[in-house]
Amino acid sequence: VTFEVFVRTEGPRLRAALVAAFGAEVGADAAADALSYGWENWDRVATMENRVGYLFRVGQNVGRRARRPQRLFPPVEDAYLPRFEPGLLPALAALSEQQRIIVVLVHGYGWSMTDVADLLEVSHSTVRTHIGRALSHLQNALEVDANAD
Amino acid sequence: MRTDNDITEGLAEYFGWLEDRQGDISVTGLTPAEGRAVPNHHLRRHRSRSLVLVLSGALVAGTVGAIALVGGLGSDRPQNETPAVASGPELTEPDQDLSEAPPVESTQVATTSVPASTQVTEPAVPVTTVSDDLTVAQVRTAQLAALRSLQGFAATVSRTVVAPDGTSSVQESRFSLLADGSFYNETGPGLFQSYDASTGTVLAAFDNGSGGISYQRIIGQQDNSLPLLMLAGYDPTIVVQEDSMSDQVAEVVEYDGATAWQVTSTFEFKKTPDFVSEGGPPPDDFTQITTQTIDPTTGLVVAYTVTSTRESQQTIDSHLVDVEAIDTMPAGFPGTVPEGSPVDESGSPTGFQAATANDVASSYGIPTPIPASAGTATITISESLTYDDGADSRIAEPAGTYRQTTFTTMEGFVKTAVMLFTQSLDEGHEPPDGMASADGYLCFDLDGNNQCELPELPPGDDTNPNLFRITEGALAGQLAEFGGQSLSTQLPPFRISIQVDNLDDAKAIANSFNLVSPA
Numbered sequence: 172v173t174f175e176v177f178v179r180t181e182g183p184r185l186r187a188a189l190v191a192a193f194g195a196e197v198g199a200d201a202a203a204d205a206l207s208y209g210w211e212n213w214d215r216v217a218t219m220e221n222r223v224g225y226l227f228r229v230g231q232n233v234g235r236r237a238r239r240p241q242r243l244f245p246p247v248e249d250a251y252l253p254r255f256e257p258g259l260l261p262a263l264a265a266l267s268e269q270q271r272i273i274v275v276l277v278h279g280y281g282w283s284m285t286d287v288a289d290l291l292e293v294s295h296s297t298v299r300t301h302i303g304r305a306l307s308h309l310q311n312a313l314e315v316d317a318n319a320d
Numbered sequence: 321m322r323t324d325n326d327i328t329e330g331l332a333e334y335f336g337w338l339e340d341r342q343g344d345i346s347v348t349g350l351t352p353a354e355g356r357a358v359p360n361h362h363l364r365r366h367r368s369r370s371l372v373l374v375l376s377g378a379l380v381a382g383t384v385g386a387i388a389l390v391g392g393l394g395s396d397r398p399q400n401e402t403p404a405v406a407s408g409p410e411l412t413e414p415d416q417d418l419s420e421a422p423p424v425e426s427t428q429v430a431t432t433s434v435p436a437s438t439q440v441t442e443p444a445v446p447v448t449t450v451s452d453d454l455t456v457a458q459v460r461t462a463q464l465a466a467l468r469s470l471q472g473f474a475a476t477v478s479r480t481v482v483a484p485d486g487t488s489s490v491q492e493s494r495f496s497l498l499a500d501g502s503f504y505n506e507t508g509p510g511l512f513q514s515y516d517a518s519t520g521t522v523l524a525a526f527d528n529g530s531g532g533i534s535y536q537r538i539i540g541q542q543d544n545s546l547p548l549l550m551l552a553g554y555d556p557t558i559v560v561q562e563d564s565m566s567d568q569v570a571e572v573v574e575y576d577g578a579t580a581w582q583v584t585s586t587f588e589f590k591k592t593p594d595f596v597s598e599g600g601p602p603p604d605d606f607t608q609i610t611t612q613t614i615d616p617t618t619g620l621v622v623a624y625t626v627t628s629t630r631e632s633q634q635t636i637d638s639h640l641v642d643v644e645a646i647d648t649m650p651a652g653f654p655g656t657v658p659e660g661s662p663v664d665e666s667g668s669p670t671g672f673q674a675a676t677a678n679d680v681a682s683s684y685g686i687p688t689p690i691p692a693s694a695g696t697a698t699i700t701i702s703e704s705l706t707y708d709d710g711a712d713s714r715i716a717e718p719a720g721t722y723r724q725t726t727f728t729t730m731e732g733f734v735k736t737a738v739m740l741f742t743q744s745l746d747e748g749h750e751p752p753d754g755m756a757s758a759d760g761y762l763c764f765d766l767d768g769n770n771q772c773e774l775p776e777l778p779p780g781d782d783t784n785p786n787l788f789r790i791t792e793g794a795l796a797g798q799l800a801e802f803g804g805q806s807l808s809t810q811l812p813p814f815r816i817s818i819q820v821d822n823l824d825d826a827k828a829i830a831n832s833f834n835l836v837s838p839a
Contacts, residue, residue: 176608187339195338218545228722247337259330267768269755278328279335285803292741292815294801294808296787297764309327 194243
């Protein structure tokens with residue numbers, strides 16, 4: 172796989188994962204930095220089985236050192252998503268990094284739990300556990316009744 | 321009242337909107353093959369630590385040098401200015417008896433120039449489709465069985481590479497490869513490349529372009545991929561696998577006068593989402609077709625071709641002929657460096673260390689789960705201290721060390737790998753959100769109570785045969801899951817992955833771990 176093909180096929184996944192972890196602004200920058208690192212070291216990165224997972228860790232390192240912005244996720248203009256619950260965004264930002272990554276990738280970006288497990292090099296069960304807890308936190312934050320019909 | 325569905329639908333709506341809003345990933349000149357063009361403003365400056373790259377480049381020079389030697393070309397001649405030759409190399413007749421292989425020798429037969437319009441050429445060895453009543457999974461299973469009983473082979477590889485500008489080169493060279501990874505190839509008088517698996521050493525003697533021979537050595541190389549891939553362009557022992565990104569067809573074909581299996585994978589790139597090169601038009605869609613032809617007797621991939629509709633993509637066409645089984649390396653292996661000759665060792669990687677099981681536990685400094693197979697495995701420890709603290713202050717040394725220990729055992733050419741992963745945390749640093757620190761290592765903290773925690777068995781999953789608890793050994797009681805060709809589990813702070821082809825073998829390995837204390 173050439174680096175260019177990798178960027179085109181896997182770049183969006185890498186950015187999505189880092190956006191999930193660090194928000195829209197820092198996540199996108201971290202993805203660019205991680206891809207930059209991958210580009211300079213492609214001879215070695217290309218041989219890895221989990222290239223996205225590796226560059227995700229590179230991006231995590233960048234993101235964790237970045238200054239945390241006041242808002243992780245930009246607000247939505249009502250005209251675009253009129254039914255969107257704005258309280259979801261601060262609730263999402265209040266989750267732990269790991270829970271936010273997993274719940275955003277699965278429910279926000281539509282990844283399979285297997286894909287997320289591969290990215291994070293954790294088991295399927297860990298992903299499921301995180302999702303359950305993340306949704307529970309979001310429900311509490313939004314005072315959602317999970318049993319409502 | 322809102323429901324769970326409202327939350328998940330809200331997440332899907334929002335991140336769909338955000339992705340549209342963020343648009344494309346802008347990359348410029350990200351084409352290492354064209355000479356490390358300057359990245360755009362997004363791409364930061366880093367101090368390079370890619371030590372392997374240094375030697376890799378030198379070995380490329382060695383291969384080019386070998387082409388020049390045998391072809392009688394001036395060593396300073398650009399590759400694209402090669403003389404036109406009317407005919408390609410003469411290859412072995414398809415019906416030749418494989419048991420009558422010629423003596424081991426290495427020749428560079430031709431460097432040709434062909435018009436761009438004929439870039440996609442007929443295969444050098446005829447392939448005829450016999451049947452398409454086959455699946456990739458069936459091929460994989462049968463190939464694995466054959467490779468398990470193969471201890472080594474020698475073969476002549478014929479490799480045609482057509483560059484985007486239409487020039488082509490044909491290289492033909494004989495090499496030997498053992499199941500332990502040892503590799504040897506002579507490219508001319510006094511010229512060779514080798515990998516000695518017993519010492520983890522790559523050695524190369526190549527034409528330095530000034531009429532002399534230069535020598536290079538990499539100590540601590542974990543595998544033979546560097547010399548093998550440079551020679552053959554592919555690994556003949558790679559096992560075919562199902563690829564969800566490609567359309568795949570498995571067929572029974574006739575190759576080199578015998579029945580073979582062929583897997584054709586077609587990857588279609590569509591520019592959605594669109595990637596825009598800064599200052600230029602977006603790249604076109606393209607289709608890349610890869611074929612792997614497998615010899616049922618040995619399990620080897622005896623033909624490997626890559627063609628692409630993309631102009632900048634190289635066309636690769638590699639074939640193995642005169643395949644013979646061997647169990648020892650040729651007499652010249654691993655090659656000789658004349659006494660007193662300078663040897664460049666600047667490319668030796670520092671990240672990989674060969675180790676024993678006791679070394680592994682000592683390196684972690686805490687009781688360490690180690691598989692029973694460690695006694696016969698090749699063990700490597702890789703530490704990813706790869707981030708730089710260059711001009712960009714946001715990229716700094718990690719606050720810890722990511723360490724991967726791999727226990728590799730071979731059955732013929734089939735590899736089983738057990739990997740341990742840890743992330744340590746340097747003193748004075750706080751663990752990130754969602755993680756805790758124990759004995760200096762990070763672990764998952766699901767509750768946010770600064771305790772390492774294990775995932776729970778989700779309700780209703782107790783009937784899933786791929787999700788189970790390990791019953792014996794140091795990992796007894798831990799939850800494990802098998803999927804694809806790997807089993808994952810953990811014993812905090814260790815995350816453990818077992819790369820093996822079937823569930824039964826994975827369970828047997830998972831049940832075999834011992835907890836070894838550091839000396």
